[in-house]
Amino acid sequence: MTRYPDYPFTSHRFRHASGIHQHYLDEGDGPPVLMVHGNPSWSYMWRRPVLALRDRFRCVVPDHIGMGLSDAPGEDRYTYTLASRVDDLDALVEHLITAHGAPETGWTLIMHDWGGPIGMAWAARHPHRVARLVVCNTAAFPNPHGERFRPTLRMPFWLLRDTHAGERLFLRHNAFARLATSPPFGVLRPMPRAVRAAYLAPTSRPGTRRAIQRFVQDIPLGPGDRAWPLLHQTGRALAQFSGLPTLIGWGLRDPVLDKAILTEWRRRFPEARTHVYRHAGHYLLEDTDQHFLTELRQFLRH
Template sequence: MSGFPGYPFASHWFERDGHRLHYVDEGTGPPVLFLHGNPSWSYMWRYPVLALRDRFRCIAPDHIGMGLSDKPDEDGYAWTLASRVDDLDALTGHLIAAGAPERGWTLAMHDWGGPIGMAWAARHPERVARLVVLNTAAFPNPHGDRVRPPLRPPFWMLRETALGERLFLRHNAFARLATLPPLGVRRPMPRAVRAAYLAPTAEPGNRIAVRRFVQDVPLRPGDPAWPVLHGAAEALEWFAHLPVLIGWGLRDVVFDRAILDEWCRRFPGARACVYPDAGHYMLEDTGYRFLTELHAFMSGRR
């Protein structure tokens, strides 16, 4: 059992290329794969896992460098979108070899979980039965290669400058700000919950993945992650016939209404649950409102 509030899960480990990847594996039944983004970890999925584990097998990995997974140094890991997809492919392949079903997977994605998850799904479209989409993207930015004006200066400072590196590595600024109103949430997290979000990046040496995720954001052709993102976007049409649930915090300062509209355009049959009072970490802001929708969707009542 962990010491994190609301996260009473046993730890499981998968070793790949000398690094241990941590994951939650709770319940039995059809598998649900929960994919977090940056700068969060599997802790963000604690409520959905608790809500669904009586009927589903809930699997929530921590990306390498995040959460309870190993934290390699700068040269110890590739730190690319492609490497994240390879990690996920290796983990799911391991689980299937150990008895998990090859088909019938629900893919739940938030933030970077979207491009990672949909790129994995593009490799194995026959495995995916449902999609749950929470404040993420798996296609090029509808705004083009522009970062929205309020975010442009801090984004480029964090991504490109020595000051940004100091803020990331010395002060943990990105993770700290992401757990505060108004950038990550609209209402303050309880102190213990915020501490749990921040625990994996408490030490400067554990913050490399946070910055490298920001540096890997694909804005235009030529960026290293662009081919993977573009391939995932092209494959989205293969999944348009599936049940899709969208949960969206409209007060997200990064994943805005234009990105939500693009999801709805690509999946016109999706059920969209939109929350004007929720931010990027919409699960923290919506509580049981979205969990009720998720439970109904997974039960086939939506």
């Protein structure tokens, strides 16, 4: 793993019933902490929290199918949908509980980007398992802006999701992943060259980029979208978790997951401990150095 800076971890692979292998990290001992990434990232984005927490916690960090170091099957073998992602997470956690001694309860769930809908849909299936929540520039409810993106995002979203040009940008040029790791789209400060290379390494070939495109195409904006029923159901299920200890960390310069989404989280979780970073973007952990990491460590240790 030397090609990935600050990622000195042992790789594990879980074989799903379909025969597809999912890569994950399982570092440390203690209360379990489940970290769920979004699009277009992978478990590498959680490297600093794992390094900071594994002395006292068991850090479980999966790569979604088709991303990171997991298998990237064709669509004849895998359906790249929100529901499939939730099923994958459910199967992995059950495997760790039944075969690798993970506890049935007491899980802290940390979520970023698509990790919110995936993680909270999993939590809604097993509310007794979840003890704490950590929310980082994500959503798990319908878009507070309604069924359309804000005007500045409508054209890019349409181009990427619904056109042949968008498909070429995704599959031939890896444009989405490249933009997401560049200022001002995903971060405000340029990532170190080796760190950005690590983020992009799993998508170095066109055949490994399909999952990124499918995540964008699966964004649920209204009842006509495939992922909408599950997102709507997940949003309704959030109320049962509102009494849990919750930490919200938010980069205010996120161009997509904006302040309106943060406001909705705070409305639904009024007792949450919230830390807002005015000079951070979508990749909160990259832009805030140790600041949010310190808050996370303190939250988990009390």
